[in-house]
Amino acid sequence: MDDERTLAEQPLDDVDAATLTEIRDLYDAGDPVPEDLVERVKFSLALDEMFDEVARMTRMPLDELAVRGEAPTRTETLTFSADRLTAMVTVTPTSGGRLRLDGWLAPPAPHRVGLRLQDAGELEVVADEDGRFSFESLDQGFGQLSFRPLGADAEGASTVVTPLFQL
């Protein structure tokens, strides 16, 4: 313990530098930053729309497999929580390898719902008075939702956006 204390009070030296380099290599090999994460972050930040709040994203696994993070189930429920609204979103596979996204806003109110897709442009639908909306025939990829109350001004004063998430 005393050895450790003495060591702790010495200045950093080349051995420490070499050890830290080895630690960095260890994590670069074993748990690297996912390929394309930086590109995806840049995409998600390049939205033209002004927004007022970023929703917090929670994945809701539907069964044990998803909990263990193995063989991800193809139906996934995501919850996006913001101060002014909560969106529950379910992504389901449809025929031909495409996906369908169904969502529900609470409290229910008509909104313009935008879906920016990393490789396929932008889509927009209107959530009805019950707060329901859907996008059909989507390809797998990454997307980002935005919610703007119908009738709200275009300055984004009450727009909620989500982080980019995998479809």
Add this chain to the structure above:
Amino acid sequence: MIHADPARHSVVQRAADAFAAYRDGDRASFDELVTVLTPLLWHTVRGQGVDQVAAEDVVQTIWMRLLHSSASIRDPQTIVQWLLTAARREAWRISKRTRVEDNRRAPLPSQEGEQADVPTGPEDLTDETVLREERQRRLWRHVQGLPDRCRELLRVIAFADRPDYAVIAASLGMPVGSIGPTRGRCLAKLRNELMKDPQWEGSES
């Protein structure tokens, strides 16, 4: 991306410069900020035991929040602190929830553990088979044997430069003096363990 190259700024300084430029109206500098700091955010979040998918979500979320809050950050020098603090807080929130749901983790490996396998420590690896060399597996075991807070700290500072260590330690909630300018407790502990390991070579100066 490590160590004293005197001609080049540290990670923290490059981030501060990029953020200052962004605030001055150069939107492209935000991309530079993302490039420079995403590895630190990733390792901060993963170091807290957040799984890969959720860690990506956290990193995305933190960057979105920064874009939204950038006007409220007055001093560009504090940008790394802002981001790491936010990432750690969000990771903590998620891992706390996950721990309640999930008790699948294997127990800690014993120090005398089998040398054939990479132990399943508190941290999971994307692919444990990547640690093929005995030296890497050995270092991994020693790192996993550190207290959680030390492991989190060393993992993140390994991706920064020496002038940044103190700021990063503070951002991760470690006490002053945890690392830089002195070696600090965490590196000392690891160094001591490596020196005691007869199979470990090269740790003596």
